[in-house]
Amino acid sequence: MATADEEEYSVSMEEYHRHEREYWRMMAKSDGFDDDDSYECPVVLLSGLVPYDCKNSYLIPYPLLVKRYALLGLHRYNMLEGTSIGLAELVKFNKSMSYASSYYITLLANDPAATPSHKTFQVRVDETKFGYLDLTVSIARPKREAAKKPFVPHFHGGAVADGVFDGPLPDWPSDDALNDTRRFYVLKESEWQATDWISLYLELLICSSDREVADTKPSVISHLQIVEVAIETKEEDVMTPDERLSAKIAHVYITFKGLAKSRRLVEIGEHVQRRAIIRRVITSTCLTLLGKFWSGKDTEKPSMTLRRGEEDQSSNKRSRLS
Template sequence: MSSAQDPFYIVKEEIQDSIDKLQSTFHKWERISPDMGDQAHVAKELVATCGSIEWQVDELEKAITVAAKDPSWYGIDEAELEKRRRWTSNARTQVRNVKSGVLAGKVSSGAGHASEVRRELMRMPNSGEASRYDQYGGRDDDGFVQSESDRQMLLIKQQDEELDELSKSVQRIGGVGLTIHDELVAQERIIDELDTEMDSTKNRLEFVQKKVGMVMKKAGAKGQMMMICFLLVLSDTHKEAQENMSTEDAVCFTGEEYARHVREYWRGVAESDGFDSEDIRSPVVLTGLFHYDCQSGRRYPDPLLVKRYALLGLHRFNILQGTSFELAALQKFNKTMNLTSSYYITLLANEPGAIPLQKTFQVRVDERKYDTLDLTVAIARLKKDQNEAAETTKEPFVPHFCCSAVSDGVFQGPLPDWPSDDALRHDRNRFYELEISEWQATDWISLYLELLILATDRGMFGVAQTGLPQVQILKVVIETEEENEKPLDKRLNARRAHVYITFTGLPKSPRLVEIGEHVERKAIIRRVIDDSGYLTLLGKFWSGKDTEQRSKTRQSEEKVESSQKRSRLC
């Protein structure tokens, strides 16, 4: 193989060119002054080039070693192999010499620079100042070394103190970590116990829900509403009892002590006929009177009904006393916890006149039935001053009683049907149709109608909670029985009367079938005031279906009676 085709000689020429350039650059580097910044840069390039050439020479020697194993295969002999080895050795020597020269030059330059640094740090004089250093340098050097030694000792001491603080901090963090671990273990144990209790409670709750579902299905819609109302009242009772009972009162009582506390509580309530009993407390009576302050700004139950009960009490007082007091403000009221409750209302009223006179009144209203207008105003009186003897009822005090005014004739028993058109036209002794201006001049006709609407729709979403609709009265007829009550004022203030009202504007009611504000509806309300002063109101909505149902009931009763007579004859 000719030298022109042998790869060794091709690589050899390239390496030799690199070595020649390396040596040329090295000679230039030697001529560069050490003070110039280019010397270090050129030295770095020389060292890098030496490394590259050495790697190429190493690769070439590996190729020679491979060829030496079978020279005949590559077409060379031992003399050629020896020649090539001498060249690679010579090339390596040249590169090594350049590299050694560069490194030796860097060391000498670095030594000179280090000497300058040491002289600066130690404030040693250069060769031109040697004589001055010999005179003063000894003392300066000793002071500098001593101060540096002290400073180093101070730094070491500060570092030791910081390490001690760091060690203490690490120990505290370790203690906190252990505490957190213990707390997590305890919390995990509590969560496990709570999980077990939740599972048990869930099972019991599911059982109770199934039972309640069965009861609700059997009870029907009306029974469900009664149950909801009872639970609400029970919740209010519990809350009121918690407020009234202090921690010191939460003790056990014997049967005799319990009875004594109950008697003392109701004796205190009876002294004011149930009106001013908010300061009376008992550790055992949980079903006493609820107290509500209408001036506090807090919500209280059935505000629409309470206001109209107060107006009804003033209406009764005005009829009996011939006055014209008007409601000014509600002050407070007490209420029994029954579903059909008794209300003890304290209010302020004004009597119109040249000098307006404001008085404090007390009104008691007893409900007899729920979802029906059936109530009695038992007390409607002026409240006496503290220096005056309080007016009390003659009867023993009963918190809630179903007592109505005594009456007879057509004004007792169930309410009548709507009178026929013929009776309204011809029986003027009994019936009197009011002109619009006449019934508008009175406030109690609309009051009676509002009480009927509220009493018959007291559900959670009824008008007693959502608000009264704007009804429009179309016709009013008053029925009385006394012939001497033909004058209008006597008919309007008659102690016993039926009021027949035709109106529109009531969209719906639980007692009504037809829906719509345009529907003309009829209401029958009975007012009875007996000799004891009790005022009883009884009312209902009327439709023709009531007469049909009553007729069917009467016919079925007659059939039963006739069948019983036949059985006796047989």
């Protein structure tokens, strides 16, 4: 028999769903980026967004990953708009309560071509799989009112190309294939050193694959060294090197070293050269990244750093964003 307190705080399923609909209606006003302080939900929802203050809180999940999601959003914006906007600082983000999460990130960006140079940006990133680099950036824009289209709390799917740029990622190309200059371009060292997004893609692959790195081991990223980079574009697109670097549809093949330990790779040792394959597809509406490590065999088994039964919203102390 229920006690008086239990009867006071119990709600029917109909009432719960009514509050849930109202909560998402309020969140839709800002496309999920801002809470409405005027609305206080009287029940605990199982599908809401968890807010994080990047400037004043030390309890931030996956700080390296969140920062790189913000950088990826600015990268998408720069690719489409021809700008060179950089990250000044993260302000806050909302995160869905699931392993494969949606992140609604608010940040300050630096635009050297504008006055004032600092402006508030919004970036939305949706993960398709936990433990993999498989994600979509569906919003990357200066802060504004919500779009005039239905708000979907978690976005499934993304930009898809055709041919070899659709479906599973390819195997590592042979040396003979890399000599096909219609498909592949091997970057000069000066080119990949001057291209920030190549290291960003690699860091995203590592942080997505190993959440322990993304949560507590920022030094792992600082030790990475890129050795060689090749870009694959469509055979019919005969491009200059600059055009290949900015191709909206491409496979990026990265040879690197400096990763002393990773749960996703068998080899241990910072001097071991490893390989990563990453697909980029950019359309007018979204950017999709899909990536994997390559060692000549199946390396698709994910690293689950969270123990069975351990919740994503852990109470363990988190690192500040760095």
